[in-house]
Amino acid sequence: MVFVESFDAWYLREHDRMIATLVLTTGELDLAVEGVDEACSRALERWNRVGVMDSPSGWVYRVAINHARRVARRRTMEQSVFRREVSTPDLPAPASELWELVAALSERQRQVVMLRHVAELKQSEIGTVLGISRGTVSSTLHDAHQRLGRLLNDDHEF
């Protein structure tokens, strides 16, 4: 017998974690909210299929990251076409402090680190979400840890 968690229960448990992950991945609250809301509404639309996956959260993270990336790309294009500067509001504390810490990482390193330590996904799940191999996840994570360790002066924490 397969136990399928209800969408509401999953949503209640995972939403805030997903927002935190996306905020620290993108550095923008609006982008994170947009990505998570879109991904969750799509998951709700097809929960019969998503709910029985090995990692429903992995699927939703993948959709959320892709959507946030699309929105960011569209916004950049609009800014260049209409020559309009859109100011991005600063993140509220304590998210802003954390962002200052991880902003120095590359985008890929940031995604891997956040999916591992905030979303608490396994390395294999991270590979599926980002469309990369587990080995790449591992090495990327290793590099990111070293860099963050230097920044925090606490290598062993990671």
Added chain:
Amino acid sequence: MSELTRRSQALIDEPLVPRPLPESLRLRSRRRQLRRRSIAVGLLALVVITAFSIVKIGDPAPPRSVTSKGDNSNVQLLSYFQAAVNVPNSTLAAVGLPATVAIPTEITPSLSTVGTNGVVSYVGAEYCSYCAIQRWALLVALSKFGTFTHLDRQVLSSSSDVYSHLASWSFVGTKYKSSYFTFEPTETSSSTPNGRGGFAPLEKLSSSQRIAFNKYDPQGALPFVDVGNHYIALGASASPAVLEGLSLGTIGSELNDPTSPVAKAIDGTANYLIAAMCTMEPKATPPVCATFTSRAAAKALGSGVSPTSQISSATTYPTQPPTNAPKSVWKKWSAKEHAFWLATAGSYRSPNPACTVIKISITGRKLTKPLFGIPAGVTIWGMSLLGKCDH
């Protein structure tokens, strides 16, 4: 727990934004579906419009239907066309059978020409001014038995003919539908000079048409009209002079005025053609065949003599211009000569009551060299008679 996990836990414990209710996610989902459908419908509409545009661009043919509203020429065509096909029977009756109109000749069908049985055949040319007036008469007559479409090729007769630049149209591309018979028109040449003194060829005669044309019109006079292998008309049945200087619109409107020379010539010719066409399907004919005019015309077809007692204004042979007169004067004289012979043929009665006329033909010959003081290039006319006498 790593330092990062510990610090980020604060973001989870104290969320940065309130969690939307699942209902708002459902609403967002519905909006997305609606947006997808709108995009799909828009794309479909775009595909349909594009396909339609490609089809229209790929079909550069001009509008051909008489009902189409296009450029000015089509509008003008529409009005004259409508006027010609709608000449009322009362107007045809008022015009009657003028003596100036040549009567179609009854022929004895032979086995070789049975191919034109049940067919009204016309052989003409776009440059030919005599064909111009005969086309008008055919249009009026044939419209009583069926419907024309695709009559949209305006032509002017040749400028070098006796009657130059007569406004008419060509039967090229024309479609005619009738439940009584078929109409087979052939325009052998265009009105475009070919640079060798002639005109560019246009259409070829059908085999049955060629057999009848060679048999009944050995001199190749145009126009040639064969009504069901029973009656033929060689050359114009009335003088094309009435069309000189008139536009298509004026000709169309004058067709409905029985007192106008145009109506007398064209409607009068149409009356004879109608009577001839009525003989093709005697058991099933349209109402026009029952009119007094049609019956009188049928009687005239049988006798070859016009029943009218009208005296033509062209009963005297036109005086020849001086030898050194310009060619334009000679061409006018030629036109008067043609009118004279038409009038003479129309009112001809055999002086001997025991004799009946079988066939009267008016034939023209364009002189290639001067003859009796008449310069080259002028058409001279003559009348030939064929009759029989009971003894």
